[in-house]
Amino acid sequence: MTAIKVGIIGAGSAAFSLRLVSDLCKTKGLSGSLVSLMDIDKDRLNAVHMLAKKFAEEFGADLRFETTTNVEDAIKDSSFVVNTALVGGHSYFEQVRKISEKYGYYRGIDSQEFNMVSDYYTISNFNQLKFMHDVAKAIERISPKAWLLQAANPVFELTNLITRTVPINMVGICHGHHGVDHIIEKLGLDSEKVEWQVAGVNHGIWLTKFMYEGKDAYPLIDELLEKEVENFKPTNPFDDQLSPVAKDMYEFYGKMPIGDTVRNGSWKYHYNLETKKKWFGEPWGGVDSELGWKWYQDRQAEIAIAMQKVAKYFQENKNAKLLSKDSLNEIISQTKNDVKEELTKEIYNLLDPQRKSGEQHILLANALLNNEKVDLVLNLPNNGTIPGIPDDVAVEIPVYADKDGIHRYKIDPPLPERIKKMYLYPRIMRMEWALEAFLTGDKKVLEEFLIRDPRTKSYDQVVKVLDEILALPGNEEMRKHYSK
Ligand code: NAD
Numbered sequence: 001m002t003a004i005k006v007g008i009i010g011a012g013s014a015a016f017s018l019r020l021v022s023d024l025c026k027t028k029g030l031s032g033s034l035v036s037l038m039d040i041d042k043d044r045l046n047a048v049h050m051l052a053k054k055f056a057e058e059f060g061a062d063l064r065f066e067t068t069t070n071v072e073d074a075i076k077d078s079s080f081v082v083n084t085a086l087v088g089g090h091s092y093f094e095q096v097r098k099i100s101e102k103y104g105y106y107r108g109i110d111s112q113e114f115n116m117v118s119d120y121y122t123i124s125n126f127n128q129l130k131f132m133h134d135v136a137k138a139i140e141r142i143s144p145k146a147w148l149l150q151a152a153n154p155v156f157e158l159t160n161l162i163t164r165t166v167p168i169n170m171v172g173i174c175h176g177h178h179g180v181d182h183i184i185e186k187l188g189l190d191s192e193k194v195e196w197q198v199a200g201v202n203h204g205i206w207l208t209k210f211m212y213e214g215k216d217a218y219p220l221i222d223e224l225l226e227k228e229v230e231n232f233k234p235t236n237p238f239d240d241q242l243s244p245v246a247k248d249m250y251e252f253y254g255k256m257p258i259g260d261t262v263r264n265g266s267w268k269y270h271y272n273l274e275t276k277k278k279w280f281g282e283p284w285g286g287v288d289s290e291l292g293w294k295w296y297q298d299r300q301a302e303i304a305i306a307m308q309k310v311a312k313y314f315q316e317n318k319n320a321k322l323l324s325k326d327s328l329n330e331i332i333s334q335t336k337n338d339v340k341e342e343l344t345k346e347i348y349n350l351l352d353p354q355r356k357s358g359e360q361h362i363l364l365a366n367a368l369l370n371n372e373k374v375d376l377v378l379n380l381p382n383n384g385t386i387p388g389i390p391d392d393v394a395v396e397i398p399v400y401a402d403k404d405g406i407h408r409y410k411i412d413p414p415l416p417e418r419i420k421k422m423y424l425y426p427r428i429m430r431m432e433w434a435l436e437a438f439l440t441g442d443k444k445v446l447e448e449f450l451i452r453d454p455r456t457k458s459y460d461q462v463v464k465v466l467d468e469i470l471a472l473p474g475n476e477e478m479r480k481h482y483s484k
Contacts, residue, residue: 001029001030003030004034004078004080006020006081008020008038009071011045011084012041013086017052017084018051018055020035025059027366030370031062033063034065035064035066036078037049043308047312049067051314054314055322071138072138076142078143078146081135081146083151084151085132086152092474103464104461107290110122110124111288113427114427117260118296123434123449123450124478126477127477150170150171154202155172155202161439172378172379175259176259176260176261177396178259183210186224189217189220195211196209196211197411197412198396200396200423200424203264206257206258207257208411225247233282234280234284234286237289237296240286248265249261267454273290280292299339302336305335306339328344328347360378364376368401371403374402375400376400379394379396380406385411386414386415388420430449442484
């Protein structure tokens with residue numbers, strides 16, 4: 001058993017923090033550990049703290065918690081630091097999007113070819129990049145042996161930035177590969193008998209191998225896709241793994257795009273709402289349309305309020321046991337029905353001793369410290385894993401972890417050349433531009449992103465949109481950085 005300290009930065013993101021806490025509760029090997037919850041929002045922090053304590057109590061888990069608003073406190077003596085903060089919050093993204101749209105950039109200047117995810121900003125996100133970089137440097141200074149597990153986006157850019165410039169143990173972690181589970185479930189296969197691999201870069205991964213009982217099972221996906229895309233009707237805006245866009249990308253690139261990759265196709269699927277609806281289905285046109293994103297934001301707001309209510313209940317009823325489904329429903333009775341259902345399901349899944357949350361952070365910690373070997377999909381420098389991609393570019397690949405560290409599986413069969421030439425290389429170049437801009441402070445590099453953007457009609461448009469974004473309150477440091 002190894003008692004450690006785990007720091008969670010941006011811990012006010014309640015749903016995410018509780019997933020980590022519930023995994024810790026179920027991991028005997030990490031019993032006795034201390035979780036340092038860090039956030040700048042005290043209300044969110046206190047709510048998460050209250051809920052985390054209740055979870056641990058319910059499990060009878062030997063875990064301790066502390067709260068702090070100071071990053072360095074969370075890092076000090078930590079073996080693992082999970083960073084899930086979002087500097088400026090979602091409201092910053094909306095301000096940038098609004099300005100961008102005024103100048104003709106539908107869904108914002110940060111929606112770029114192969115990067116259409118609505119909270120994955122790489123051009124106007126200086127404060128987020130700077131904060132994450134500073135946290136990595138603080139780890140090097142204060143807890144040089146700690147692992148940084150980067151959960152906040154943009155994971156691809158941040159993994160590259162940090163692994164190239166700060167000598168610490170670091171991986172980028174995303175749960176996008178669970179798109180494979182959706183396919184397995186839809187096919188009604190026994191997941192124990194499925195062997196699969198994904199490879200690519202974060203939010204750009206492809207199902208390179210899909211075998212069932214030792215045989216190639218891609219033909220099953222072909223059949224399923226044919227059936228699913230006929231009269232495709234998504235159940236929610238995220239329901240796109242078996243959508244017309246996934247099928248079209250599969251046909252062009254030769255392998256199935258997995259998880260967020262489906263959201264990250266070329267402009268062909270994203271010109272405007274009408275185009276998005278055609279490919280991602282009615283009524284939302286996928287989660288990254290104005291309608292889909294509103295659905296998601298409204299839902300997140302509902303979940304945050306409901307979480308606060310549950311936390312308040314425990315604050316006022318110190319001796320209350322964790323709730324029955326009925327009383328939980330009563331406390332969050334004002335919450336919309338479908339959100340209530342989802343939240344109740346999530347909480348009870350997290351309380352199920354047989355289930356893990358699906359996040360990989362605690363599994364990785366346990367494997368490294370207690371030698372419990374585990375298969376994961378992580379972001380780390382390529383170092384020859386995908387031929388043709390530079391060694392220092394972070395790739396998202398299948399690995400296993402144990403006490404000796406993280407070991408890569410061979411990607412077999414390899415990624416098709418088409419995927420590399422038509423998707424990965426152009427996406428990698430955009431990551432390089434984002435880092436070039438951030439590391440040099442040269443505004444001309446930011447401009448260049450937009451000069452090469454099909455929505456740009458004049459250089460004047462580029463200068464104006466960037467100047468207005470740089471003039472936003474909160475962007476003082478960014479403005480200074482890009483005026484060198
Ligand atoms: P959110 O705004 O709900 O939560 C972020 C938290 O960060 C808030 O509690 C906020 O108070 C806190 N925060 C802001 N500035 C901070 C600072 N300087 N120091 C400490 N905490 C600070 O955002 P969210 O929707 O939970 O998303 C968080 C991040 O996680 C985003 O980058 C999102 O894209 C990413 N994300 C990653 C994955 C993945 O699998 N890797 C999945 C979903 C979301």
